[in-house]
Amino acid sequence: MExxxxxxxxxxxxxxxxxLLLQQNYSILFHYLLKITMNRPLTEDLVQETMLKCIQKxxxxxxxxxxxxxxxxxxxxxxxxxxxxxxxxxxYNEQFKQARNLKWKAKTSNEEWSELLDALSLLxxxxxxxxxxxxxxxxxxDEIGTLLKIPxxxxxxxxxxxxxxxxxELGDHERKRGDA
Amino acid sequence: MKENEEMLEQQLADELSKIEKWVNAPVPxxxxxxxxxxxxxxxxxxxxxxxxxxxxxxxxxxxxxxxxMLIRLPVFFLLLQIPVMAAAVFFLFYHQKKDGEWNDI
Numbered sequence: 001m002e003x004x005x006x007x008x009x010x011x012x013x014x015x016x017x018x019x020l021l022l023q024q025n026y027s028i029l030f031h032y033l034l035k036i037t038m039n040r041p042l043t044e045d046l047v048q049e050t051m052l053k054c055i056q057k058x059x060x061x062x063x064x065x066x067x068x069x070x071x072x073x074x075x076x077x078x079x080x081x082x083x084x085x086x087x088x089x090x091x092y093n094e095q096f097k098q099a100r101n102l103k104w105k106a107k108t109s110n111e112e113w114s115e116l117l118d119a120l121s122l123l124x125x126x127x128x129x130x131x132x133x134x135x136x137x138x139x140x141x142d143e144i145g146t147l148l149k150i151p152x153x154x155x156x157x158x159x160x161x162x163x164x165x166x167x168x169e170l171g172d173h174e175r176k177r178g179d180a
Numbered sequence: 181m182k183e184n185e186e187m188l189e190q191q192l193a194d195e196l197s198k199i200e201k202w203v204n205a206p207v208p209x210x211x212x213x214x215x216x217x218x219x220x221x222x223x224x225x226x227x228x229x230x231x232x233x234x235x236x237x238x239x240x241x242x243x244x245x246x247x248x249m250l251i252r253l254p255v256f257f258l259l260l261q262i263p264v265m266a267a268a269v270f271f272l273f274y275h276q277k278k279d280g281e282w283n284d285i
Contacts, residue, residue, distance in 0.1 A: 015221065019213035026213075030205040035196050040203055051213075055220040102199065116195045135189045136196045163188060170188075 003067060010058050018058060021067060022051050028068045033075055035132050038102045038121050046082075050075040065143075072137075073147045076129050083125050119169035123162055130155050131162040 001009075001017075003024070009017035029050060033043040053074050061070055102121075103113045120128060129148065133139045134155075141159075145152040249257045 015214060015217045019210055019217050022213045022217070023207060023210055026207045027205060031200050034203055034205075035199055038199075051216060052220050055217055056224055102202065114195050116191055117199075120192070120195075131192070132196065135192045163185070163192075166192070167184075167188060 004063075007061070007063060007067060011061065018055065022054065025068050025071055029071050029075060032072055032132075032137070033079070034102075035136065036076070036079060036125065036129050040102075046075055046078055049078050053078065065146075069139075069143070069147060072133070076148055080125060080129070115170055116166060119166040122169070123165060127158045127162040127165070130158045134159050 001020075003021070006017045006021050006024075010021055026047070030043060030047050033046050033050075034040065037043050037046065050071060054071060057074075061067070102117075120131070123131070130144050133144045133147065134141070139147065141152045141155045144155045148155070246257070249260070
């Protein structure tokens with residue numbers, strides 16, 4: 001059965017169709033959240049929350065965009081809501097913990113944690129999310145604006161600022177390496 | 181300058197794709213999803229019934245008060261219609277302007 005048919009069935013209340021939809025999109029959702037949170041336990045919690053929200057709101061899904069994009073939209077809002085609830089001080093501590101968590105994973109996979117990912121982990125999530133959506137998932141500025149419910153101009157400036165920050169951070173690393 | 185920009189964007193995409201390799205995320209069995217859907221739907225149904233009960237109870241209390249007021253204090257009842265109408269207009273206007281949070285993208 002195609003995704004479109006599954007969506008129709010799920011909207012009519014078919015629990016098996018909705019389960020299949022969630023299963024088919026689980027991997028996309030998990031990896032998207034992992035990239036923006038850089039923290040596995042948090043990703044697992046948010047995947048669960050996103051799926052519950054999807055079960056509640058499936059009747060409201062209007063099929064204007066792909067089902068996975070709808071899930072990404074829900075997940076992004078849930079993550080940003082959670083971040084907003086945290087106090088600023090705590091947030092920065094969390095940010096470092098998040099990066100540490102994935103750095104360890106990189107080490108166990110015999111891969112090197114790049115300076116670029118370091119810079120990305122330091123970015124504010126309001127900048128990191130549009131940056132990942134634009135340069136990894138290939139969404140247009142307009143689509144990201146619709147997904148995150150922010151103006152297109154804001155998306156452009158956030159992705160631009162994000163890239164600028166990463167470039168500066170990489171430049172700093174290069175300079176430090178040169179000095180040493 | 182543009183080449184540098186494109187190179188950085190490509191580098192960013194490459195580094196992000198590595199994350200998927202580091203963390204293995206096996207997709208759970210369909211039974212897990214079916215249980216999740218069934219439990220959540222059951223919880224939502226119970227919540228809906230609870231909310232409908234409270235709504236009906238509140239409506240009954242309000243209607244009783246209105247009926248008593250209409251019989252005992254008809255002038256006060258008529259005066260009350262003005263703020264009620266104003267609140268209804270405000271609510272409708274506000275509700276139309278506000279988009280549903282999870283409507284669609």
